[in-house]
Amino acid sequence: MIESFVMYQLPARMESSDAVGLGEQLALRYQAVASPKKKPVEGAPVHVAIPPNVAASWKRFAVAHDELSKAAALRIATTGLTPAAPVEDDDAANAASDDAWRTFEAWLGAWARHADDGKAPRGADAAALYARVFPAVDAMRFIGWRPRKQWVAMQGRMAVLDEPANRELLNGLGGARLHEHLRATHDAFGRAYGFTAVQADGAAATVDVRSVFMAAKDALRQYVTRVAASADPDVPGSEALATWLLAPLHEMVAEFAAAPTKRATPEADKRTPSQPPPPPNA
Numbered sequence: 001m002i003e004s005f006v007m008y009q010l011p012a013r014m015e016s017s018d019a020v021g022l023g024e025q026l027a028l029r030y031q032a033v034a035s036p037k038k039k040p041v042e043g044a045p046v047h048v049a050i051p052p053n054v055a056a057s058w059k060r061f062a063v064a065h066d067e068l069s070k071a072a073a074l075r076i077a078t079t080g081l082t083p084a085a086p087v088e089d090d091d092a093a094n095a096a097s098d099d100a101w102r103t104f105e106a107w108l109g110a111w112a113r114h115a116d117d118g119k120a121p122r123g124a125d126a127a128a129l130y131a132r133v134f135p136a137v138d139a140m141r142f143i144g145w146r147p148r149k150q151w152v153a154m155q156g157r158m159a160v161l162d163e164p165a166n167r168e169l170l171n172g173l174g175g176a177r178l179h180e181h182l183r184a185t186h187d188a189f190g191r192a193y194g195f196t197a198v199q200a201d202g203a204a205a206t207v208d209v210r211s212v213f214m215a216a217k218d219a220l221r222q223y224v225t226r227v228a229a230s231a232d233p234d235v236p237g238s239e240a241l242a243t244w245l246l247a248p249l250h251e252m253v254a255e256f257a258a259a260p261t262k263r264a265t266p267e268a269d270k271r272t273p274s275q276p277p278p279p280p281n282a
Contacts, residue, residue: 010221011256016213018252019220020072023065025248026223030058033241045244048237054245057226061219068216071209090147090210093185093192097154098143100185104178105140108133111173121172129166133157147193147210158186224249 011018032041033050040046050058112130114123134140142153160166161179170179190196224246231242 010217011253013256014217014252016068016072016209016216019213019216020065020069022248022252023061023069023216023220026245027062027065029245029247033244043244045237045241048241050241051226051230054223054226054230057219057223061216061223064212064216064219068209068212071212090192093188094147094210097185097189100178100182101140101143101154104175104182105134107175107178121169125169126173129160129169132160151190151193151195154186154189158183 028041029044030050032044033048034055036044036046108126108130111123111126114126116122116124138153142150142157144150145153161170161182167179170176187196227242227245231239233239
């Protein structure tokens with residue numbers, strides 16, 4: 001029986017190019033069943049109709065996939081055509097900023113848990129700053145928010161870190177370089193998304209890819225869920241149809257699973273880290 005895709009999550013490493021290529025593969029299989037030719041495609045289920053709810057989900061994904069394909073093509077077409085001031089890639093800037101925040105949070109969190117040894121700065125000082133920059137209500141979740149919302153959240157946190165007293169604290173803890181790198185990636189994020197510099201003509205396609213990609217992923221997730229749910233052992237041919245339609249997705253998931261990641265990340269090291277315990281003698 002086909003694997004259940006209820007609550008299915010697409011691979012975290014999936015990029016816009018993966019979604020475009022996968023969509024093209026899925027389209028070939030869908031059309032082979034929805035509009036069969038005189039000579040059926042080898043392996044395609046025959047005399048099996050696609051359920052109406054699956055067809056409706058496919059139409060939504062097809063539209064989203066078309067938009068993503070156009071945006072991706074425009075991004076490639078405009079590469080190298082930007083003016084003298086380079087337009088920074090939004091995905092790269094976002095990834096660099098996220099990594100910088102994760103590194104900074106782990107470093108400051110370690111200091112926040114440091115036992116009082118009678119030396120200054122104290123772990124309690126670091127804990128107080130940690131609580132302001134990474135409050136329990138949001139912690140590190142802000143790095144996964146929409147660009148505009150994420151920018152506002154980062155701006156507020158950077159303002160706290162830039163306060164003279166806090167800059168002195170960071171320097172005393174040996175975090176000047178981390179703070180400097182965090183500032184650099186933050187500024188690059190602002191330029192890439194047009195928050196600190198006017199974007200040049202043609203740059204909009206680069207910025208749009210992220211939102212279009214997210215829309216395509218949502219539509220793909222809905223389509224996959226509908227297809228998987230249509231597989232019923234009591235309905236002849238339904239399981240074979242679901243397996244046929246989703247075969248490219250299974251293949252892509254297997255490829256991601258077989259490919260080594262850049263860095264093995266334990267389950268505890270996720271986008272929302274735990275808050276450090278109160279400082280000693282608090």
